[in-house]
Each structure stands twice: as structure tokens, then as C-alpha cells.
Amino acid sequence: MTTDRPVIEFDHLSARYAADPLEVYREMRERCPVAWTDAHDGFWVTSTYSSVFAASRDDETYSSKKGRHGDLDHTGVVIPSEPTLRLLPIEVDPPELRPFRKVMNPAFGPKVVARLVPEFERLAAWCLDQVIESGEIDFVEDLASPVPAMATLLLVGLPVEDWPRHSRAFHGLVANAPGTPEHAEALELIHGIAGTVLTEIADRRPHPRDDLLTMLTQVEIDGRRLEDHEVGSIITTTLGGGIDTTTALIANALVYLDEHPEHRARLVTDDAFMSSFCEEMLRYFSPVQGFARTVTKDTELGGCPLRRGDRVFLSWAAANHDPEVFDEPEQIIPDRFPNRHTSFGIGSHRCVGSTLARAEFAVVVxxxxxxxxxxxxxxxxxxxxxxxxxxxxxxxxxxxTPGEPARPEA
Ligand code: HEM
Incomplete structure (x- = not known):
């Protein structure tokens, strides 16, 4: 390690971080916008909007790739790196990324989402029916976990009733630090899910249906059909991206509304308010706190010297609380406008499922x-x-207060 870099104690997987992420970033922003930590074999952390923005928009210098490319080891988008195969499309860079996004964007676009909204309503109503007469609910287990999981399975074309396995796998992966038995169990489950997905792909090639699996088996990229492992990788990223993130967003909003019941009635009737409330929940809670990149050439970020091969943690959470960009960043202002949060990422990898996530959020809340x-x-x-x-x-x-079941049609 050289001495020309500001060093801090930072570990996004630590108990200190979990206790108060905002405090960690506040302190860091005051000392240095970009700093080095020795955690997980060493990486840079960004704490300002401008540094996150600059790095996210420069794929050539800040690569999302995973695996060995030329003489450089790329570690993908999470720190520490997971022992999974390269995930498509999140762990490739432009120009290789572009054709993937070209076929994926419409499959997650507003038209598809509008068609799915009645299904989300039915799923949410069904979940609430299971508990409505009892007067008790676990908002995560009974609602915020099943609805996004079932919605994602519906889009992908996997059996909706298999949601507990998917939910358990993707919650287990992100809620537990690598190296714990719970994390290892989650990886095992994801391995099993990948096997099921390959079976479904083999079925879809001769028997097309109206789902994402079918679209990916039929579409051509650069004049060729995608191979099974490529389709499987995109589906795994979609399941991972769609299941736990939206769950976290809904859960945090329900905690906030417990403390602020004054917003409840308006959220039921005012769609514009629901929309700005959703954006503020995304900003404040930043369901995905950050993703990593590998530095491909010596460069400078926030005045710090980054070297080829270094890793950087781009903190959407820190950017979302930067006082240079947001007035009163640590206050929740449900009708905040403008609200240019970074919670869906920035640049070429910006979340393909953002419209879907917002729709699920509004329906469930x-x-x-x-x-x-x-x-x-x-x-x-x-x-x-x-x-x-x-x-x-x-x-x-x-x-x-207990109520009557709505009994949506099965
Ligand atoms: C609140 C909910 C969500 C949040 C906060 C979120 C966050 C993100 C972020 C920050 C990225 C950018 C990754 C990067 O720059 O490296 C991303 C990418 C992605 N998300 Fe989401 N996401 C959410 C919901 C969803 C949903 C519902 C789906 C699909 C069902 C989804 C699928 C994806 C996929 C496939 C990518 C990779 C895109 C690419 O690499 O080009 N996400 N998401």
C-alpha cells in the first residue's frame, strides 16, 4: 500500500455500518470524498455525488466486468467477489453490453409493466387475504417478500408458487456476509435455481410461451441466438435484481409510515404523491447501497490517485445524502422535488427493472x-x-383491525 492515499476504516458489511450508514458517510465526506479502506483486500470508497456520477459514467476506466481479461483480474460488481459465474448483463461493459440492453429494455418497459399491474394487485390482495381476519401480519414474510418474488417469477415465466425457494435464496445471499453458513446455503439454493432455469430454457426452445425466458431463447444478438448459459445468466441476474431489492424498499416505507401515519390517507388516493413518496423512499433508504467497479487504468477520482487493478465501491447511498445535491439530505421529505437520486444506478447499467419496482411498490403500499x-x-x-x-x-x-378477505380470482 502506498502512503499517498487517504485511508479510512470502512466496511459496508460491518456492524458499525449496519448501525448507521449515514453517519459513516457523513464522517467520510467531511474528511475526504474518496478514500481507501483495507477491508476485503482493499478498495476505494466514494462518498460524494460527483465522484459516484463521474465513475458510473466512465465504463472504460471503471469496469463492471468479471473474470480475467488480458492481464487484469476483474472482480465484478460486488465486494468481496462472489464465487458465481459472470452475471449478464451486469458484469459486462459497453460495447458488449449494448445488444443485451437493447433486447432487455422493452421486455421490462412500461407496456409490459402496465399489463402486469393487475396481476400484482391480485397477488398483493391474495397475500393480505391470508392474514386479514387475524389482525396480525409480518410485513416482510407475508407481503414484501412474496409479492416481488412472485411478480419477478411471473415476468420470467417460472412457477409463481416456487417463490419461497427464490425468496430464501436471494434474501440469504444479501442479508448474510460471505463466509457465513447462511450465505453458503443461499449460494447452494441459487445453484439449484440455476439448474431449474436451464431445464426451463430447454423446454422453451421447442415450446415458446409469452415470457422473458422464451424471448431470450428466440432473440438474436449480433446475428446469433443466445446460448443456454447466457440466457440462464440473464435470468439469474433478473431474479437477484428483482426479488430482494423491492422487498427492502417496501419494508422501509412501511416502517416510515408507522412513524408518520399522517401521510397514509393521501397515499391511497393521490397517485402523484405516491410517486414522489416512492422516489424519496428510494433515495433515503437506498435499497441497494452500492456496487463495485475495477479500475482499468491509472486515473484520479475526487483528487485521489487510483491505480490500474484497484477496486472502487460506488456508494449510491452516500451520493443520495450529499448536501451538495440534496437540501436537508438526512430529512425524509415525501414530496421532495427534484429528486435525482442514484438508487437505480447511473449510466449504461442503470436498473432495467426500475419501472417494475416502482409499480410493485405503489400497488403493495x-x-x-x-x-x-x-x-x-x-x-x-x-x-x-x-x-x-x-x-x-x-x-x-x-x-x-381485522377485516374481510377480498378473495381475488385465483
Ligand atoms: C427497488 C428496487 C431496485 C433497486 C434499488 C435496484 C437497483 C439496481 C441498481 C443500482 C442497478 C445498477 C447496477 C450497476 O450499476 O452495476 C441495477 C441493475 C439491474 N437491475 Fe435493479 N433494482 C431494483 C429492482 C429491480 C427489478 C424489479 C428488476 C427485475 C425484475 C431488476 C433487475 C436489474 C437488472 C437485470 C440489472 C442489470 C442491468 C445492467 O447491468 O445493465 N432490478 N438495479
Missing amino acids: REVLRRMPDYTLADGAVRYSNVGTVNGWHRLPARF
Whole structure:
């Protein structure tokens, strides 16, 4: 290690980070916008909007690739690197990325989402029906976990009733630090899911349906059909991207609304307010706290000398609380405008599922507030012990005045 770099103690997987990520970034921003930490074999961390923005928009210098390319080891987008195969399209750079996004963007676009919204409503109503007469719910286990999982499976074309396996796998992966038995179990489950996906791909080639799996088996990129392992990789990224992130967003919003019931009635009737509320929840809680890049050439970021082969953690969470860009960044202002948060990423890898996530959020939050308008959180809430990847909750028990089932059609 050289001495010309500011060194801090930073570990996004630590208990200190989980206790108060904003405090960690506040301190860091005051000392140095970009700093080095020795955690996980060493990496840079960015704490300002401008440094996150600059690096995210420069794929040539800040690579998302995984694996050995030329003489350089690329570590992909998470620190520490996961022992999974390269994930498409998140672990490739432009220009290789572009054709993937060209075929994926419409498959996740507003038209597809509009068609799925009635399904999301049905799924949310079904979940609430299971508990509505009891007056008790665990907002994570009974709602925020199943609905995004089932919605993602529906889009992909996998059996919706298999949601518990997917939910367990992707929650387990992000909620537990690498090296723990829970994390190892999650990797095992994801391995099993990848096997199921390959079987489904083999089935879709001769038997097309109206789903993402079919589209990916038929589409041509650069004049050729995608190979099974490529389709499988895109599906795994989609499952990982779609399941736990939206769960965390919904859970944090329900915690906030427990403390601020004054916004509840308006959220049920005012779509524009729901939309700005969703953006503020995304900004403040930053469900995905950050992603990593590998530096491909010596450069400078925030006045710091980055070397070829270094890794950088681009913190969306830090950027989202930068006082240079957001007035009163540590206050939640439900109708904040403008709100140029970075929670879906910036640049060529910007989240392809953002429209889907926003739609799921609005459906689920509205349904809770409509059918359980007086809910209060009960004892027993458990937050992830590791929030550096996804800022989520394991458990969120609540009570409400019991109601009647809505019984949506199966
Ligand atoms: C609140 C919910 C969500 C958040 C906060 C979130 C966040 C992100 C972020 C920050 C990225 C950028 C990665 C990077 O720059 O390296 C990303 C990419 C991605 N997300 Fe999301 N996401 C959410 C929901 C979803 C959903 C619902 C899906 C699909 C069902 C999805 C699928 C993806 C995929 C496939 C990528 C990779 C895109 C690419 O590499 O070009 N995400 N997401």
C-alpha cells in the first residue's frame, strides 16, 4: 500500500455500518470524498455525488466486468467477489453490453409493466387475504417478500408458487456476509435455481410461451441466438435484481409510515404523491447501497490517485445524502422535488427493472393502506445484520383491525 492515499476504516458489511450508514458517510465526506479502506483486500470508497456520477459514467476506466481479461483480474460488481459465474448483463461493459440492453429494455418497459399491474394487485390482495381476519401480519414474510418474488417469477415465466425457494435464496445471499453458513446455503439454493432455469430454457426452445425466458431463447444478438448459459445468466441476474431489492424498499416505507401515519390517507388516493413518496423512499433508504467497479487504468477520482487493478465501491447511498445535491439530505421529505437520486444506478447499467419496482411498490403500499389503514408495528422487527448490499429487514410484525378477505380470482 502506498502512503499517498487517504485511508479510512470502512466496511459496508460491518456492524458499525449496519448501525448507521449515514453517519459513516457523513464522517467520510467531511474528511475526504474518496478514500481507501483495507477491508476485503482493499478498495476505494466514494462518498460524494460527483465522484459516484463521474465513475458510473466512465465504463472504460471503471469496469463492471468479471473474470480475467488480458492481464487484469476483474472482480465484478460486488465486494468481496462472489464465487458465481459472470452475471449478464451486469458484469459486462459497453460495447458488449449494448445488444443485451437493447433486447432487455422493452421486455421490462412500461407496456409490459402496465399489463402486469393487475396481476400484482391480485397477488398483493391474495397475500393480505391470508392474514386479514387475524389482525396480525409480518410485513416482510407475508407481503414484501412474496409479492416481488412472485411478480419477478411471473415476468420470467417460472412457477409463481416456487417463490419461497427464490425468496430464501436471494434474501440469504444479501442479508448474510460471505463466509457465513447462511450465505453458503443461499449460494447452494441459487445453484439449484440455476439448474431449474436451464431445464426451463430447454423446454422453451421447442415450446415458446409469452415470457422473458422464451424471448431470450428466440432473440438474436449480433446475428446469433443466445446460448443456454447466457440466457440462464440473464435470468439469474433478473431474479437477484428483482426479488430482494423491492422487498427492502417496501419494508422501509412501511416502517416510515408507522412513524408518520399522517401521510397514509393521501397515499391511497393521490397517485402523484405516491410517486414522489416512492422516489424519496428510494433515495433515503437506498435499497441497494452500492456496487463495485475495477479500475482499468491509472486515473484520479475526487483528487485521489487510483491505480490500474484497484477496486472502487460506488456508494449510491452516500451520493443520495450529499448536501451538495440534496437540501436537508438526512430529512425524509415525501414530496421532495427534484429528486435525482442514484438508487437505480447511473449510466449504461442503470436498473432495467426500475419501472417494475416502482409499480410493485405503489400497488403493495396502497393495498396495505387501503385494507389495514390503522396498522402499527409490533415487537419483533429484525433488520438485516448486513445492510451494505441490500438495506433490508428479515421481519416486520404488525397489528391492525381485522377485516374481510377480498378473495381475488385465483
Ligand atoms: C427497488 C428496487 C431496485 C433497486 C434499488 C435496484 C437497483 C439496481 C441498481 C443500482 C442497478 C445498477 C447496477 C450497476 O450499476 O452495476 C441495477 C441493475 C439491474 N437491475 Fe435493479 N433494482 C431494483 C429492482 C429491480 C427489478 C424489479 C428488476 C427485475 C425484475 C431488476 C433487475 C436489474 C437488472 C437485470 C440489472 C442489470 C442491468 C445492467 O447491468 O445493465 N432490478 N438495479
